[in-house]
Amino acid sequence: MKIIVLGGDGYCGWATSLYLSGKGHAVTIVDNFLRRQWDHELGAQTLTPIAPLSDRLRAWYRRTGKTIDLAVGDVADYDFLYTTIKSCQPDAIVHFAEQRSAPYSMIDRKHAVFTQVNNVVGTLNVLFAMREAAPDCHLVKLGTMGEYGTPNIDIEEGYIKIEYNGRSDVLPYPKQPGSFYHLSKVHDSHNIIFCCKIWGLRATDLNQGVVYGTVTDETALSEELVNRFDYDDVFGTVLNRFCAQAAIGEPLTVYGKGGQTRGFLDIRDTVRCVELACLNPANRGDCRVYNQFTEQFSVLDLALKVQEAGKHLGLQVDIDHLQDPRVEAEAHYYNAKHSKLIDLGLKPHFLSDSLLDSLVNIAIQYRDRIDASLMMPQVNWRQPKNERRLQVSLPPIPAAVETHVEVRAKTKRG
Amino acid sequence: MKIIVLGGDGYCGWATSLYLSGKGHAVTIVDNFLRRQWDHELGAQTLTPIAPLSDRLRAWYRRTGKTIDLAVGDVADYDFLYTTIKSCQPDAIVHFAEQRSAPYSMIDRKHAVFTQVNNVVGTLNVLFAMREAAPDCHLVKLGTMGEYGTPNIDIEEGYIKIEYNGRSDVLPYPKQPGSFYHLSKVHDSHNIIFCCKIWGLRATDLNQGVVYGTVTDETALSEELVNRFDYDDVFGTVLNRFCAQAAIGEPLTVYGKGGQTRGFLDIRDTVRCVELACLNPANRGDCRVYNQFTEQFSVLDLALKVQEAGKHLGLQVDIDHLQDPRVEAEAHYYNAKHSKLIDLGLKPHFLSDSLLDSLVNIAIQYRDRIDASLMMPQVNWRQPKNERRLQVSLPPIPAAVETHVEVRAKTKRG
Numbered sequence: 149m150k151i152i153v154l155g156g157d158g159y160c161g162w163a164t165s166l167y168l169s170g171k172g173h174a175v176t177i178v179d180n181f182l183r184r185q186w187d188h189e190l191g192a193q194t195l196t197p198i199a200p201l202s203d204r205l206r207a208w209y210r211r212t213g214k215t216i217d218l219a220v221g222d223v224a225d226y227d228f229l230y231t232t233i234k235s236c237q238p239d240a241i242v243h244f245a246e247q248r249s250a251p252y253s254m255i256d257r258k259h260a261v262f263t264q265v266n267n268v269v270g271t272l273n274v275l276f277a278m279r280e281a282a283p284d285c286h287l288v289k290l291g292t293m294g295e296y297g298t299p300n301i302d303i304e305e306g307y308i309k310i311e312y313n314g315r316s317d318v319l320p321y322p323k324q325p326g327s328f329y330h331l332s333k334v335h336d337s338h339n340i341i342f343c344c345k346i347w348g349l350r351a352t353d354l355n356q357g358v359v360y361g362t363v364t365d366e367t368a369l370s371e372e373l374v375n376r377f378d379y380d381d382v383f384g385t386v387l388n389r390f391c392a393q394a395a396i397g398e399p400l401t402v403y404g405k406g407g408q409t410r411g412f413l414d415i416r417d418t419v420r421c422v423e424l425a426c427l428n429p430a431n432r433g434d435c436r437v438y439n440q441f442t443e444q445f446s447v448l449d450l451a452l453k454v455q456e457a458g459k460h461l462g463l464q465v466d467i468d469h470l471q472d473p474r475v476e477a478e479a480h481y482y483n484a485k486h487s488k489l490i491d492l493g494l495k496p497h498f499l500s501d502s503l504l505d506s507l508v509n510i511a512i513q514y515r516d517r518i519d520a521s522l523m524m525p526q527v528n529w530r531q532p533k534n535e536r537r538l539q540v541s542l543p544p545i546p547a548a549v550e551t552h553v554e555v556r557a558k559t560k561r562g
Numbered sequence: 563m564k565i566i567v568l569g570g571d572g573y574c575g576w577a578t579s580l581y582l583s584g585k586g587h588a589v590t591i592v593d594n595f596l597r598r599q600w601d602h603e604l605g606a607q608t609l610t611p612i613a614p615l616s617d618r619l620r621a622w623y624r625r626t627g628k629t630i631d632l633a634v635g636d637v638a639d640y641d642f643l644y645t646t647i648k649s650c651q652p653d654a655i656v657h658f659a660e661q662r663s664a665p666y667s668m669i670d671r672k673h674a675v676f677t678q679v680n681n682v683v684g685t686l687n688v689l690f691a692m693r694e695a696a697p698d699c700h701l702v703k704l705g706t707m708g709e710y711g712t713p714n715i716d717i718e719e720g721y722i723k724i725e726y727n728g729r730s731d732v733l734p735y736p737k738q739p740g741s742f743y744h745l746s747k748v749h750d751s752h753n754i755i756f757c758c759k760i761w762g763l764r765a766t767d768l769n770q771g772v773v774y775g776t777v778t779d780e781t782a783l784s785e786e787l788v789n790r791f792d793y794d795d796v797f798g799t800v801l802n803r804f805c806a807q808a809a810i811g812e813p814l815t816v817y818g819k820g821g822q823t824r825g826f827l828d829i830r831d832t833v834r835c836v837e838l839a840c841l842n843p844a845n846r847g848d849c850r851v852y853n854q855f856t857e858q859f860s861v862l863d864l865a866l867k868v869q870e871a872g873k874h875l876g877l878q879v880d881i882d883h884l885q886d887p888r889v890e891a892e893a894h895y896y897n898a899k900h901s902k903l904i905d906l907g908l909k910p911h912f913l914s915d916s917l918l919d920s921l922v923n924i925a926i927q928y929r930d931r932i933d934a935s936l937m938m939p940q941v942n943w944r945q946p947k948n949e950r951r952l953q954v955s956l957p958p959i960p961a962a963v964e965t966h967v968e969v970r971a972k973t974k975r976g
Contacts, residue, residue, distance in 0.1 A: 226671065257640065257690040261683055268682070268749070269675055272742075276671040279946040300731035301724060310715060310724055310736075315895070317714035322724075322733035323752065328686075331756060335682070335749040338737065342745060346889040346943050475760040481729070529760050532693040 149426055150174045152236055154223055154274070155244030156216075157201045158183045159376040160290070160359060160418050164242060166366035166373065167419035168426075169214050176217040176236055177201070178229075178245065186252065190536075192380040192522050195392055195514045196362060199372045207372035223270040226277070234281035240426040242288045243274055246332070250294070250474075251382045251527040253329035255534050260328040267332035268339065275343040286429035287340070287351040288422060293411045293441060293484065295334050295355060297324025298477050303484035306353065306437020321437075326476055327529070341435045350430040354421060357411030357441025360387035361503065362510060364416050375415070377510065380522035386447060387412070387499075387507070389523065390454040394465045395511035396518050400455070401525065404472030406448030407479030411441030411486065414497040424492040439486040442496035457504040461512070473525040563840055564588045566652045568637055568688070569659030570630075571615045572597045573790040574704070574773060574832050578656060580780035580787065581833035582840070583628050590631040590650055591615070592643075592659065600666065604950075606794040606936050609806055609928045610776060613786045621786035637684040640691070648695035654840040656702045657688055660746070664708070664888075665796045665941040667743035669948050674742040681746035682753065689757040700843035701754070701765040702836060707825045707855060707898065709748050709769060711738025712891050717898035720767065720851020735851075740890055741943070755849045764844040768835060771825030771855025774801035775917065776924060778830050789829070791924065794936035800861060801826070801913075801921070803937065804868040808879045809925035810932050814869070815939065818886030820862030821893030825855030825900065828911040838906040853900040856910035871918040875926070887939040 156165040156177030169175045179201065187193055199207070205216050217236075221228035223245045233241070246267040247253065253263035271289070278285050296303045299322070308321045320341065323334045340351050362377040378384040379392030381401075390400045413421075421440045430436045445453075451467045458465035472478060490496075497503070511518070527534045570579040570591030583589045593615065601607055613621065619630050631650075635642035637659045647655070660681040661667065667677035685703065692699050710717045713736070722735045734755065737748045754765050776791040792798040793806030795815075804814045827835075835854045844850045859867075865881045872879035886892060904910075911917070925932070941948045 257686070260690075261686055264682055264686065264749075264753075265679055268678055272671070272675055272678065276674075276946055299733055301726040301729045301733075308724070308726070308736075310722070310726075312715040312722070312724075315715045319713055319715075319736035320738065322722075322736050324734065325752065325756065328753075328756075331749075331752050334752055335678075335745075338739065338745050338748055339678075339742075342739065342742075347946070532690055532761070 149239040150236065151426060152176045152178060152233065152238045152241045153244065154178045154241060155246070157181060158244055159378065160415065161244040162204070163364050163367060163375050163415050164244070164419045164422050165216055166208060167364060168423060169208065169216050170212065170366050171423060176219060176238070178219045178221065178223065178232060180220065180222040186383070190380065190382055192383065192519070193517065195377040195379050195511060195517055196374045197517070198374060198376055203372055207370050211369045211373070223273055224266060226273045229273050230277045230281055233277045237282055238285055240286045240288055240429065241274060241278065242422055242426070243271065244290050245270055246290070247329065249383045250327035250329045251525070253327050253332070254527050254529055255536070257532065263329050264332045264335065268335050271336045272339060275340065275349065278349055279343070279347045283347070283349065286426065287349065288425045289336065289340060289351060289353050291333050291337055291353045291355040292330060293355050293357045293439060294330040295323050295325050295337060296321060296484070297326055298480040298482055299324065300481050303439070305439045305485055305488055306355070326474065344433055344435040348433045350432050351435045352425045352430050353435060353437045354425060354440045355437060356418065357413050358385050358387070359413055359415050359418055360385060361415040361507060362388070364419060379518065381525045382527065387450050387454070390451060391507045391511040392518055393523055394454050394458045394463055394508050395515045396520060397464065398520055398523055399466035399468040400451045401523060402447055402451050402467055402469050403474060403525065404469065404478040406451060406469065407446050408476060409444055409446045409480065409482040411439065411444055411484055412499065413441045414499070414503070416497050417442055417494065420494055421489050424489060424494060428492055438488045439484055440489060441486055443498060444482060444484065453499070453504055454508065457501065457508050460505055461508055463508070470525065473528045475529045563653040564650065565840060566590045566592060566647065566650055566655045568592045568655065568657045571595060572658055573792065574829065575658040576618070577778050577781060577789050577829050578658070578833045578836050579630055580622060581778060582837060583622065583630050584626065584780050585837060590633060590652070592633045592635065592637065592646060594634065594636040600797070604794065604796055606797065606933070607931065609791040609793050609925060609931055610788045611931070612788060612790055617786055621784050625783045625787070637687055638680060640687045643687050644691045644695055647691045651696055652699055654700045654702055654843065655688060655692065656836055656840070657685065658704050659684055660704070661743065663797045664741035664743045665939070667741050667746070668941050668943055669950070671946065677743050678746045678749065682749050685750045686753060689754065689763065692763055693757070693761045697761070697763065700840065701763065702839045703750065703754060703765060703767050705747050705751055705767045705769040706744060707769050707771045707853060708744040709737050709739050709751060710735060710898070711740055712894040712896055713738060714895050717853070719853045719899055719902055720769070740888065758847055758849040762847045764846050765849045766839045766844050767849060767851045768839060768854045769851060770832065771827050772799050772801070773827055773829050773832055774799060775829040775921060777920070778833060793932065795939045796941065801864050801868070804865060805921045805925040806932055807937055808868050808872045808877055808922055809929045810934060811878065812934055812937055813880035813882040814865045815937060816861055816865050816881055816883050817888060817939065818883065818892040820865060820883065821860050822890060823858055823860045823894065823896040825853065825858055825898055826913065827855045828913070828917070830911050831856055831908065834908055835903050838903060838908060842906055852902045853898055854903060855900055857912055858896060858898065867913070867918055868922065871915065871922050874919055875922055877922070884939065887942045889943045
């Protein structure tokens with residue numbers, strides 16, 4: 149298939165682009181490198197050193213003989229996006245090109261507005277460009293399980309049949325997103341459903357859980373193909389962050405009681421789910437929703453697992469319960485359905501001891517690159533404006549970093 | 563009370579500002595006159611000639627001795643909005659300052675993006691400004707009944723108790739908005755609920771039905787206080803448009819079968835509902851939702867009522883069923899609850915023969931200002947780009963207008 153991957157230089161986007169190319173699809177990456185820009189803004193770096201995209205693409209060609217096309221530009225720039233889609237005439241567009249961090253969206257008003265405008269306008273542009281230039285193309289859009297929040301009833305895949313006062317209807321599942329970022333995804337979902345209805349577009353909204361891991365068969369082929377591994381408090385997903393903390397002897401930062409339960413998946417399942425969606429396109433006029441995760445864990449479950457994995461590797465791992473910087477239930481009912489991708493053929497990689505060991509080992513391998521000052525949460529949901537952390541030079545000067553963290557985060561250090 | 567009315571120069575905003583001022587509240591209007599700008603863009607004018615806002619405010623003072631403050635600026639300009647709210651320290655902010663036309667939002671991509679960015683960013687700015695400058699203030703936000711769409715179950719006021727698989731929860735009512743404009747209001751609703759939750763703000767989301775009428779006790783005091791009366795296909799609400807069509811012998815333009823059923827209310831109830839919401843603020847942390855309408859009608863019901871009113875006044879009124887330019891159900895179940903404002907004391911003005919006669923009479927009074935070329939729908943939901951109508955000079959040249967309409971709308975004329 150001809151597939152455009154919007155945001156193909158990011159964490160999930162890069163792994164997906166390589167996987168799809170490896171499977172023989174003709175892949176075009178669209179990216180404007182904004183994700184790399186945010187690293188500079190935050191003074192953070194991926195744990196794993198990643199090469200510039202042009203080097204990555206050359207390395208992929210050298211290793212596999214396969215080419216991936218690249219169009220550098222912003223999905224918020226309609227002329228660029230329209231031209232790219234019109235000339236490529238893709239069978240599917242995989243849309244990762246959004247600001248995807250909840251804490252980033254909660255820094256202050258400008259970051260909230262940026263996140264919502266960037267994500268909503270980007271997706272509107274994709275929808276209009278499909279309607280105008282490739283109406284039969286299938287949109288595979290990355291949503292998030294966070295759109296649902298934590299309702300006290302079972303979470304279905306996108307829609308729910310409601311029986312009420314003797315009548316019934318199948319309606320979009322009610323959404324209770326927990327950050328300006330998650331809200332932007334809810335806005336997208338409503339816009340996509342509408343455009344499928346009025347224009348007969350086809351779309352699959354993948355409500356993805358929290359992704360962990362970094363290695364896929366393809367990224368393992370060469371040092372230059374290595375994927376991002378974010379461990380900072382803003383872009384680091386929770387399990388990756390815990391592994392980095394374990395590797396340098398920092399306590400794992402559990403927010404509140406740690407009873408927050410979410411859906412999780414291995415990045416090797418992310419890439420497979422996206423391919424399954426592409427291979428099985430939605431019907432014209434349909435906006436399907438798949439819940440894309442394989443297992444549910446509470447945050448404390450994960451911390452205990454990392455602690456256990458640390459023991460195997462001879463690491464002493466403490467667990468800190470910090471005051472939750474987010475406004476969320478710290479213990480709640482959670483039962484989210486996720487059978488549709490399994491029905492299409494997904495064979496999950498469940499979280500195993502060996503995977504955890506390998507994740508912690510990756511963190512150990514790159515431990516010299518870890519900046520301990522990036523671990524403590526600095527964005528508080530309750531504040532309309534969060535001061536940005538002072539950027540310290542790398543490698544960190546231990547004393548200065550300690551002092552800085554002490555003053556700003558007021559929490560005990562391991 | 564000290565009340566800021568955002569968008570106080572518009573149709574509902576102006577009537578509300580005068581009503582609240584008349585009741586003794588200290589009113590500050592915030593407006594950037596974008597609504598007047600859209601008239602120029604579309605080549606349309608309100609049926610009733612409206613004075614510049616400064617003249618309106620002076621006339622109000624001359625008639626009543628009451629002053630209304632004015633801050634000219636854009637709610638999308640945060641510095642302006644923050645400063646205004648900080649210095650005013652209002653008890654309530656009534657937020658009408660959004661692009662409120664569904665057809666306008668459906669003209670093309672730029673209008674869709676403008677509508678969503680303008681409305682979403684404006685409301686985010688209001689929420690941040692409240693949090694930063696007036697956290698105890700009560701937001702009274704104009705939403706729309708169109709957020710719900712036309713589900714096959716009863717529509718509740720904002721939230722619904724769902725019993726599912728043996729468990730239950732009260733969740734936001736599922737939304738199925740029918741235009742990029744209606745979508746923007748759904749986005750706002752989710753953002754408001756979230757900010758009330760994380761910051762303890764108080765808000766009332768008034769999901770308003772279709773408003774009709776133009777005269778209130780206050781606007782009737784002087785020619786310079788007269789309110790807008792939009793009859794064009796883009797900004798004209800359906801009943802007002804039908805009255806204008808009846809007045810000049812044009813057929814009433816019913817879209818499709820006319821079975822589209824909606825909630826309606828008299829503008830005299832709009833202003834009272836807003837005051838009731840202000841006088842009974844939500845609790846801190848609560849986002850209440852009130853469905854603000856008084857009666858349900860189908861579009862065909864209304865056309866038949868206007869036809870009947872025309873007969874009383876000696877007018878021959880035909881009804882045309884045009885192909886529906888919108889993508890919507892032309893016949894459907896509709897039962898929307900609307901008891902909460904009644905419980906607070908609203909005494910509805912129901913749609914009566916005498917009100918209809920007076921509406922048609924207003925249209926007759928100003929019939930020389932009616933441009934017949936503005937009546938036919940020119941924005942088709944199915945198209946991603948709708949050509950703008952050629953602007954004709956006023957008064958219309960009948961032959962030219964006829965030809966233009968024939969070619970563009972391909973429908974029989976009365």
